[in-house]
Amino acid sequence: MATAFSSIGVIQNPHCESRSVPSRKLYSAVLGSTQKFRFNPPSRSISGCSETLGKPSPIYAISEVFKEKKRKSASSSSGLLITKEEGLEVYEDMVLGRCFEDMCAQMYYRGKMFGFVHLYNGQEAVSTGFIKLLKKEDCVVSTYRDHVHALSKGIPAREVMSELFGKTTGCCRGQGGSMHMFSKEHNLIGGFAFIGEGIPVATGAAFTSKYRREALNETDCDHVTLAFFGDGTCNNGQFYECLNMAALWKLPIVFVVENNLWAIGMSHLRSTSDPEIWKKGPAFGMPGVHVDGMDVLKVREVAKEAIGRARRGEGPTLVECETYRFRGHSLADPDELRDPAEKARYAARDPIATLKKYMIDNNLANEVEFKAIDKKIDEIVEDSVEFADGSPQPSRSQLLENVFADPKGFGIGPDGRYRCEDPKFTEGTAHV
Amino acid sequence: MAATFQVLGAATGLFFSGSFDPQRLHLPSIRSVSERRTGFLVVRSDGHIVSSWNFPARRTQQFITSSIATKANEAASATTSKPGHELLLFEALREGLEEEMERDPCVCVMGEDVGHYGGSYKVTKGLAEKYGDLRVLDTPIAENSFTGMGIGAAMTGLRPVVEGMNMGFLLLAFNQISNNCGMLHYTSGGQFKIPIVIRGPGGVGRQLGAEHSQRLESYFQSIPGIQMVACSTPYNAKGLMKAAIRSENPVILFEHVLLYNLKERIPDEEYVLSLEEAEMVRPGEHVTILTYSRMRYHVMQAAKTLVNKGYDPEVIDIRSLKPFDLYTIGSSVKKTHRVLIVEECMRTGGIGASLTAAITENFHDHLDAPIMCLSSQDVPTPYAGTLENWTVVQPAQIVTAVEQLCQ
Numbered sequence: 001m002a003t004a005f006s007s008i009g010v011i012q013n014p015h016c017e018s019r020s021v022p023s024r025k026l027y028s029a030v031l032g033s034t035q036k037f038r039f040n041p042p043s044r045s046i047s048g049c050s051e052t053l054g055k056p057s058p059i060y061a062i063s064e065v066f067k068e069k070k071r072k073s074a075s076s077s078s079g080l081l082i083t084k085e086e087g088l089e090v091y092e093d094m095v096l097g098r099c100f101e102d103m104c105a106q107m108y109y110r111g112k113m114f115g116f117v118h119l120y121n122g123q124e125a126v127s128t129g130f131i132k133l134l135k136k137e138d139c140v141v142s143t144y145r146d147h148v149h150a151l152s153k154g155i156p157a158r159e160v161m162s163e164l165f166g167k168t169t170g171c172c173r174g175q176g177g178s179m180h181m182f183s184k185e186h187n188l189i190g191g192f193a194f195i196g197e198g199i200p201v202a203t204g205a206a207f208t209s210k211y212r213r214e215a216l217n218e219t220d221c222d223h224v225t226l227a228f229f230g231d232g233t234c235n236n237g238q239f240y241e242c243l244n245m246a247a248l249w250k251l252p253i254v255f256v257v258e259n260n261l262w263a264i265g266m267s268h269l270r271s272t273s274d275p276e277i278w279k280k281g282p283a284f285g286m287p288g289v290h291v292d293g294m295d296v297l298k299v300r301e302v303a304k305e306a307i308g309r310a311r312r313g314e315g316p317t318l319v320e321c322e323t324y325r326f327r328g329h330s331l332a333d334p335d336e337l338r339d340p341a342e343k344a345r346y347a348a349r350d351p352i353a354t355l356k357k358y359m360i361d362n363n364l365a366n367e368v369e370f371k372a373i374d375k376k377i378d379e380i381v382e383d384s385v386e387f388a389d390g391s392p393q394p395s396r397s398q399l400l401e402n403v404f405a406d407p408k409g410f411g412i413g414p415d416g417r418y419r420c421e422d423p424k425f426t427e428g429t430a431h432v
Numbered sequence: 433m434a435a436t437f438q439v440l441g442a443a444t445g446l447f448f449s450g451s452f453d454p455q456r457l458h459l460p461s462i463r464s465v466s467e468r469r470t471g472f473l474v475v476r477s478d479g480h481i482v483s484s485w486n487f488p489a490r491r492t493q494q495f496i497t498s499s500i501a502t503k504a505n506e507a508a509s510a511t512t513s514k515p516g517h518e519l520l521l522f523e524a525l526r527e528g529l530e531e532e533m534e535r536d537p538c539v540c541v542m543g544e545d546v547g548h549y550g551g552s553y554k555v556t557k558g559l560a561e562k563y564g565d566l567r568v569l570d571t572p573i574a575e576n577s578f579t580g581m582g583i584g585a586a587m588t589g590l591r592p593v594v595e596g597m598n599m600g601f602l603l604l605a606f607n608q609i610s611n612n613c614g615m616l617h618y619t620s621g622g623q624f625k626i627p628i629v630i631r632g633p634g635g636v637g638r639q640l641g642a643e644h645s646q647r648l649e650s651y652f653q654s655i656p657g658i659q660m661v662a663c664s665t666p667y668n669a670k671g672l673m674k675a676a677i678r679s680e681n682p683v684i685l686f687e688h689v690l691l692y693n694l695k696e697r698i699p700d701e702e703y704v705l706s707l708e709e710a711e712m713v714r715p716g717e718h719v720t721i722l723t724y725s726r727m728r729y730h731v732m733q734a735a736k737t738l739v740n741k742g743y744d745p746e747v748i749d750i751r752s753l754k755p756f757d758l759y760t761i762g763s764s765v766k767k768t769h770r771v772l773i774v775e776e777c778m779r780t781g782g783i784g785a786s787l788t789a790a791i792t793e794n795f796h797d798h799l800d801a802p803i804m805c806l807s808s809q810d811v812p813t814p815y816a817g818t819l820e821n822w823t824v825v826q827p828a829q830i831v832t833a834v835e836q837l838c839q
């Protein structure tokens with residue numbers, strides 16, 4: 001496939017500066033559309049420009065250029081962006097994510113799970129668009145908003161729901177919880193509660209892949225790592241440090257920014273000097289791509305290219321997905337700051353509805369098939385709740401297991417034996 | 433009260449300010465020392481030196497030639513007739529690291545200036561030429577991120593050794609060390625292990641200033657899921673390095689800036705020490721002195737004085753800072769019933785504080801006196817040499833403390 005990234009020909013017109021502080025409403029109106037972007041950084045002033053905000057200055061990001069090319073070619077040939085099987089697979093994955101999260105909300109309010117639960121409604125296109133292109137050996141690193149990443153990567157809904165309920169049958173034996181989903185089998189390396197914390201870990205996983213190929217001479221090792229994180233994280237030092245290292249060593253990693261414009265109650269525009277995150281990639285020597293994160297097909301196309309680049313050893317890519325979360329930051333967030341008009345605008349671009357419409361319009365599938373998938377997913381989610389409800393709570397002896405991979409780390413007790421060898425050890429508390 | 437030190441070299445000012453300078457500690461042969469036997473430098477507790485060649489006749493004294501109580505070594509007369517080979521502590525660390533890198537191709541090193549520069553303390557010298565730039569990785573100056581990278585690499589199958597150029601720089605990596613290194617094995621339900629080694633020099637050096645003289649063992653000790661060890665001699669440095677790399681747990685290996693040039697003869701055969709065990713440095717009867725890292729040498733210096741005064745201290749280098757080897761410590765406490773802890777950590781919340789609590793909890797009935805803990809002052813380490821010496825524990829204070837304890 002032609003490397004769309006090789007031509008980072010972004011057309012950038014000088015901004016027109018306004019002296020007044022734009023209202024929040026106006027910004028959200030601008031950002032509602034994917035076609036044009038207009039940012040008015042207060043510090044910059046360019047002489048000769050008119051003062052009005054009315055003049056749009058289009059900045060075309062890579063994906064738009066790419067999509068235009070594709071549309072032209074599509075009209076000439078009969079190539080669609082997706083086949084029927086792929087489309088249904090993608091649809092199923094997104095519906096699973098959506099239903100599961102809705103069920104989480106229900107269960108939370110019924111008191112089955114506690115703590116901080118962050119739901120992914122509205123952002124399914126990003127998770128599905130990227131993760132469904134991965135192999136099982138590829139790694140995914142996520143943040144606290146990780147339920148759907150876990151599901152897309154292949155962890156059974158039962159295990160995720162049990163983990164949320166805190167039962168031993170959860171993917172992390174109930175020890176991780178909502179914000180710490182891990183799976184060695186499916187190569188999901190977290191689940192991190194602090195933002196930015198997972199990005200170095202993802203860089204490390206990518207480093208292992210490169211190390212395997214070059215130092216251990218496993219020449220067919222081409223595992224790719226995806227790091228998902230949000231717009232708030234892009235102001236954090238760890239993000240930049242890892243962009244530097246990944247580009248420096250050409251690590252097989254894709255940095256996926258799920259820019260949903262809000263970090264709890266902090267608007268992305270209020271906290272970032274230059275809100276266009278994709279631009280920060282070229283500053284470190286890697287391509288930066290912006291894509292409409294509410295359209296799974298667009299995300300998928302960009303993801304194919306980015307993952308392909310990483311697999312071929314050409315280095316990292318920074319992909320900014322413009323997306324939106326329909327619910328609050330977490331189930332404890334009253335979500336009062338966001339403009340209802342903004343929410344409505346994004347709700348109209350619901351990724352599941354968009355895909356469905358595309359597939360029906362292009363005669364790839366019909367309502368019956370979609371209904372069948374919906375029903376199937378409902379059953380899966382119901383079953384996962386039943387399974388989680390029926391699973392046992394962890395016992396006391398589980399408290400001290402897994403603290404150390406080698407439990408000798410608990411040390412030598414007063415009696416001369418390693419504490420872990422004492423059969424009654426797990427009934428007491430950890431003494432070190 | 434004046435403290436007496438036997439002169440090992442000519443009046444080299446070796447113990448001038450009471451602080452131990454291992455740089456100059458190339459041990460002379462017995463013959464040359466015995467020639468100087470009649471001269472003593474008397475160092476008063478206020479630091480004033482009186483050269484006293486007419487020292488009043490003493491009672492029969494034990495003539496202790498070596499202030500390092502490990503293998504007796506007389507460097508000048510050392511010949512190939514003795515088994516083993518002699519090297520400096522940083523070379524011992526390098527040897528251990530190299531042997532492990534040879535043995536397991538998954539062992540890699542990451543840190544600032546570890547590759548082409550050979551390490552700022554030369555611990556990784558020559559390794560990059562031998563193993564390549566990927567296995568000995570020169571990182572940019574981003575401690576938090578490259579420590580996190582090491583953790584990610586460890587989770588996906590490698591065995592990285594992360595070097596902090598100075599332990600104090602690892603404060604920048606605290607997020608990764610606390611949240612990820614220590615906790616991820618547990619949080620993932622045991623799915624991912626993190627066999628990482630984080631090492632670097634710490635401790636109070638020679639007028640390095642406050643920020644380069646930090647003792648991070650006290651900050652890291654609460655993190656669940658990590659092990660901490662402190663090396664103090666070339667022998668245990670190599671052994672602990674190898675043990676740390678082979679361990680499946682994340683291990684933080686504390687080295688000391690001033691100890692890198694210690695010389696010792698170590699065995700040729702391969703050996704690995706236990707990470708959880710303490711080291712009996714000098715058996716005794718009257719008092720248990722628990723110490724680690726550089727303070728071991730101050731204690732041993734004080735021990736000579738104490739022996740000359742008729743005390744018999746038992747000195748244990750605890751080595752394992754987390755978890756404590758309560759068996760060795762406990763056996764000693766049961767024997768001597770008196771405990772003195774000498775550490776370089778700060779008073780507040782240091783290793784000594786934890787150790788005091790642990791001993792009191794477990795061996796309260798065996799104590800004849802309250803545990804005494806000598807730690808560094810709770811001040812940022814000053815630059816001025818005199819002030820710096822007063823922040824750390826000096827042998828004179830140790831002698832006083834033992835005398836007080838044994839009343």
